[in-house]
Amino acid sequence: MSGRLTAENFHLWYGENHALKGISLTVPEREVFALIGPSGCGKSTFLRSLNRMTDLVEGVKRKGRILLDGQDIYLPGIDVTRLRKRVGMVFQKPSPFPMSIYDNVAYGPRIHGVKARSQLDGLVEASLRAAALWGEVSDRLKKPALGLSGGQQQRLCIARALAVQPEVLLMDEPTSALDPLSTGKIEELILSLRSRYTVVIVTHNLGQAVKVSDQAAFFLDGTLVEWGPAPELFGMPKDRRTEDYITGRRSLDG
Amino acid sequence: MTAMMAILFYILLRGASKLRLSLLIGQPSPLKGEYGFLPGLVNTLYIVVLTLLAAVPVGIGAAVYLNEYVGRSGRPSRLVRLINLMVEALAGIPSIVYGLFGAVFFGEALRLGYSILTGSLTLSLMALPIIIRASQESLAAVPQCLREGALGCGASQWQMIWSVVLPCAKRGLLSSVLLAVGRIMGESAALLFTAGAAVNLPKNWLTHPLASGASLTVQMYLGVSSGKYIDEAFAAALALAAVLLGIYLLAGILGREDK
Amino acid sequence: MVKNILRSRGNLSRAERSRKFWDSFMYWCFSLCGLSAIAAVCGIAAYMVLAGTPAINEIGLFHFLLGSRWEPTAPQPAFGVLPMILTSVAGTALSVLASVLVGTLTAVFLEELAPNRLRQAAQATAALMAGLPSVVYGLVGATLLVPLVGKAENALFRGSSSHIFTGGANLLSASILLTVMILPTAIQVGGISLRAVPRELREASLALGADRTETAFKVLIPAARPGIVTGAVLGTGRAMGEAMAVMMVSGNAVNFPLPFHSVRFLTTGIVTEMGYSSGLHRKALFSIGLALFVWILATDLILEALVQREGGGQSA
Numbered sequence: 001m002s003g004r005l006t007a008e009n010f011h012l013w014y015g016e017n018h019a020l021k022g023i024s025l026t027v028p029e030r031e032v033f034a035l036i037g038p039s040g041c042g043k044s045t046f047l048r049s050l051n052r053m054t055d056l057v058e059g060v061k062r063k064g065r066i067l068l069d070g071q072d073i074y075l076p077g078i079d080v081t082r083l084r085k086r087v088g089m090v091f092q093k094p095s096p097f098p099m100s101i102y103d104n105v106a107y108g109p110r111i112h113g114v115k116a117r118s119q120l121d122g123l124v125e126a127s128l129r130a131a132a133l134w135g136e137v138s139d140r141l142k143k144p145a146l147g148l149s150g151g152q153q154q155r156l157c158i159a160r161a162l163a164v165q166p167e168v169l170l171m172d173e174p175t176s177a178l179d180p181l182s183t184g185k186i187e188e189l190i191l192s193l194r195s196r197y198t199v200v201i202v203t204h205n206l207g208q209a210v211k212v213s214d215q216a217a218f219f220l221d222g223t224l225v226e227w228g229p230a231p232e233l234f235g236m237p238k239d240r241r242t243e244d245y246i247t248g249r250r251s252l253d254g
Numbered sequence: 255m256t257a258m259m260a261i262l263f264y265i266l267l268r269g270a271s272k273l274r275l276s277l278l279i280g281q282p283s284p285l286k287g288e289y290g291f292l293p294g295l296v297n298t299l300y301i302v303v304l305t306l307l308a309a310v311p312v313g314i315g316a317a318v319y320l321n322e323y324v325g326r327s328g329r330p331s332r333l334v335r336l337i338n339l340m341v342e343a344l345a346g347i348p349s350i351v352y353g354l355f356g357a358v359f360f361g362e363a364l365r366l367g368y369s370i371l372t373g374s375l376t377l378s379l380m381a382l383p384i385i386i387r388a389s390q391e392s393l394a395a396v397p398q399c400l401r402e403g404a405l406g407c408g409a410s411q412w413q414m415i416w417s418v419v420l421p422c423a424k425r426g427l428l429s430s431v432l433l434a435v436g437r438i439m440g441e442s443a444a445l446l447f448t449a450g451a452a453v454n455l456p457k458n459w460l461t462h463p464l465a466s467g468a469s470l471t472v473q474m475y476l477g478v479s480s481g482k483y484i485d486e487a488f489a490a491a492l493a494l495a496a497v498l499l500g501i502y503l504l505a506g507i508l509g510r511e512d513k
Numbered sequence: 514m515v516k517n518i519l520r521s522r523g524n525l526s527r528a529e530r531s532r533k534f535w536d537s538f539m540y541w542c543f544s545l546c547g548l549s550a551i552a553a554v555c556g557i558a559a560y561m562v563l564a565g566t567p568a569i570n571e572i573g574l575f576h577f578l579l580g581s582r583w584e585p586t587a588p589q590p591a592f593g594v595l596p597m598i599l600t601s602v603a604g605t606a607l608s609v610l611a612s613v614l615v616g617t618l619t620a621v622f623l624e625e626l627a628p629n630r631l632r633q634a635a636q637a638t639a640a641l642m643a644g645l646p647s648v649v650y651g652l653v654g655a656t657l658l659v660p661l662v663g664k665a666e667n668a669l670f671r672g673s674s675s676h677i678f679t680g681g682a683n684l685l686s687a688s689i690l691l692t693v694m695i696l697p698t699a700i701q702v703g704g705i706s707l708r709a710v711p712r713e714l715r716e717a718s719l720a721l722g723a724d725r726t727e728t729a730f731k732v733l734i735p736a737a738r739p740g741i742v743t744g745a746v747l748g749t750g751r752a753m754g755e756a757m758a759v760m761m762v763s764g765n766a767v768n769f770p771l772p773f774h775s776v777r778f779l780t781t782g783i784v785t786e787m788g789y790s791s792g793l794h795r796k797a798l799f800s801i802g803l804a805l806f807v808w809i810l811a812t813d814l815i816l817e818a819l820v821q822r823e824g825g826g827q828s829a
Contacts, residue, residue, distance in 0.1 A: 161407065337548070344550060350783055
């Protein structure tokens with residue numbers, strides 16, 4: 001149990017739309033893996049396939065395998081809630097539940113059956129500390145979470161995901177809705193999470209990918225163009241298309 | 255437009271002259287020559303509570319089913335279209351037909367007779383489409399990102415619904431219940447052959463649902479058709495209209511705040 | 514061991530077991546609730562058919578629907594509901610026509626010409642009026658409308674020896690009352706469909722030099738027609754099914770529908786006689802209910818089919 005993810009020739013269709021075309025890569029444990037590429041390239045879809053959030057969309061078909069520590073997560077009989085407990089997720093838009101800060105963080109442990117007050121208190125404090133939010137909210141845990149600033153809300157969502165004690169944390173453009181100051185804080189936080197969690201992050205922001213990632217993969221039109229250690233991918237990309245994207249020579253966003 | 259204003263004004267004018275608290279919470283007593291709407295008021299309360307007990311869980315449950323379990327995206331399936339069609343049909347059936355159905359089904363087949371329970375069960379069918387439609391709207395207004403947040407923490411579908419979706423929609427759900435209350439309070443035709451026309455105070459508070467009892471509106475109708483209590487009926491109509499106005503305003507405010 | 518860490522089989526914790534149980538239990542509960550609407554309609558249909566057909570079989574469908582005599586308690590009872598059907602049709606048609614006409618014009622006035630304040634006040638009034646109980650309408654009708662119509666009747670038929678005076682409780686009063694009752698809905702639906710007319714259409718017409726009234730009549734009302742038709746069908750259902758209010762103003766004698774005749778609608782026929790009827794008479798009342806039910810269900814289904822077709826046409 002360490003949180004290593006492997007995709008083997010993974011395809012995904014939304015109805016007729018072939019969104020992922022044979023993705024194969026390995027996310028090593030306890031590293032930050034960045035997925036980059038223009039809008040609509042499939043990187044978010046791939047991220048959501050890693051904890052089966054794509055199941056929610058009707059008319060989804062898939063082929064190939066995704067393995068978590070060697071076990072296929074799409075086999076029949078897999079308990080999706082167990083999977084999501086091990087592979088947590090943070091979304092693009094900060095989306096705290098309309099309840100208190102404490103209840104937001106305690107949400108995950110509670111639904112997984114933790115009832116003891118002392119245990120919950122411990123988890124909430126540890127998660128908020130890990131999300132670098134404890135100092136700012138320790139005196140107002142009972143206040144509504146919606147009263148926090150956008151950056152604080154996003155860190156609260158990270159704390160909420162950490163409280164379930166996952167092994168992998170998926171982040172879907174976690175800073176795209178935030179101001180530069182909050183973005184900086186979250187980037188530092190991601191670096192500090194590396195020692196304990198495998199992190200997969202989708203980002204539009206190349207600077208952010210360079211700053212936080214150990215490994216990176218470049219997606220284009222549903223295919224994986226190349227992947228490898230971040231310094232190599234950003235420093236000397238093997239593929240012409242990756243180089244074009246990184247140097248911004250050609251706008252691929254259209 | 256003017257006609258509508260005129261009607262409201264007329265009710266206000268004729269109702270206000272006779273409106274006394276003693277009329278609303280008094281009992282009719284032919285011996286003393288007094289009239290009062292207390293029996294109708296009590297029966298209406300019984301009917302509202304019993305009807306909601308039956309209709310609210312089922313109605314909100316159906317809305318949850320339609321909004322959370324089937325057809326969240328893409329084209330609605332055949333089953334969903336059928337359910338929606340049936341909800342429309344329920345909303346269109348006239349109250350007199352509900353009354354006849356209630357009389358033969360709950361009254362005769364289930365042997366509940368002329369009773370407040372029969373009336374309430376009948377009305378709960380009438381309230382169903384109102385609650386389903388309005389609840390569906392408020393559930394649909396819950397942002398999708400909250401659902402994903404809950405599922406992302408490993409919540410099961412039901413845990414997500416119970417801990418996130420329903421609490422977020424609670425104002426809208428309450429508004430849908432209020433709309434149903436308004437409908438129940440104003441109903442008369444469906445109650446005439448189901449809850450009956452007994453204008454009495456409960457003899458036993460617990461077994462009263464099994465007794466026949468005229469609602470406020472039915473008592474008004476009986477009072478008017480006897481030709482004796484027209485002014486009293488106007489006073490009751492004014493009070494009822496004021497209460498309904500309050501209920502609809504509150505429902506409107508609650509329904510809007512969700513969005 | 515590692516292999517099974519994601520599987521749901523094998524050693525489940527208590528929390529996981531209870532979660533699994535509740536998840537599937539609640540799924541079944543919600544499914545049942547979802548199916549309740551279908552069950553309700555089917556149940557109502559089944560019982561109405563069950564309770565309504567015996568009398569029709571006994572009387573004969575032809576005699577029942579087309580017989581013109583309704584004398585259920587005579588020594589030789591007759592159960593012809595034609596006068597009531599015609600009354601319901603006439604009363605409904607009159608009131609729907611009137612309310613759609615007035616309602617659409619009011620909606621146009623409110624949406625296009627009236628100041629904001631007035632529009633909001635009118636919309637609030639319409640919302641309240643749409644929710645007012647039928648008994649209240651009946652009360653106002655019986656005390657305000659009936660005497661007025663009675664006066665008109667006296668003036669019109671003064672000296673007539675053949676006219677049976679109704680004192681104002683007649684088809685005309687019932688139709689006027691029904692018009693007022695469905696007017697709020699007509700105004701609301703009309704307003705909604707006018708608001709749905711694309712702004713460009715309005716602006717294009719105004720830019721061509723048409724004034725606001727011309728725009729309203731030549732562009733907006735035709736564009737809002739589907740909505741207005743929906744409103745009319747909704748109003749038809751409401752008017753057909755209304756019982757208590759009509760009961761208090763229509764006179765309740767079984768006659769063919771002429772404006773100053775005391776008349777009995779299908780609905781009021783049921784209300785009037787349900788209390789004391791028995792045997793075939795009572796069964797015949799259920800047959801009337803069945804006829805009403807079938808009629809309204811058919812209108813609803815046709816409307817739904819129309820709406821779905823138009824919706825499909827627009828999205829395509």
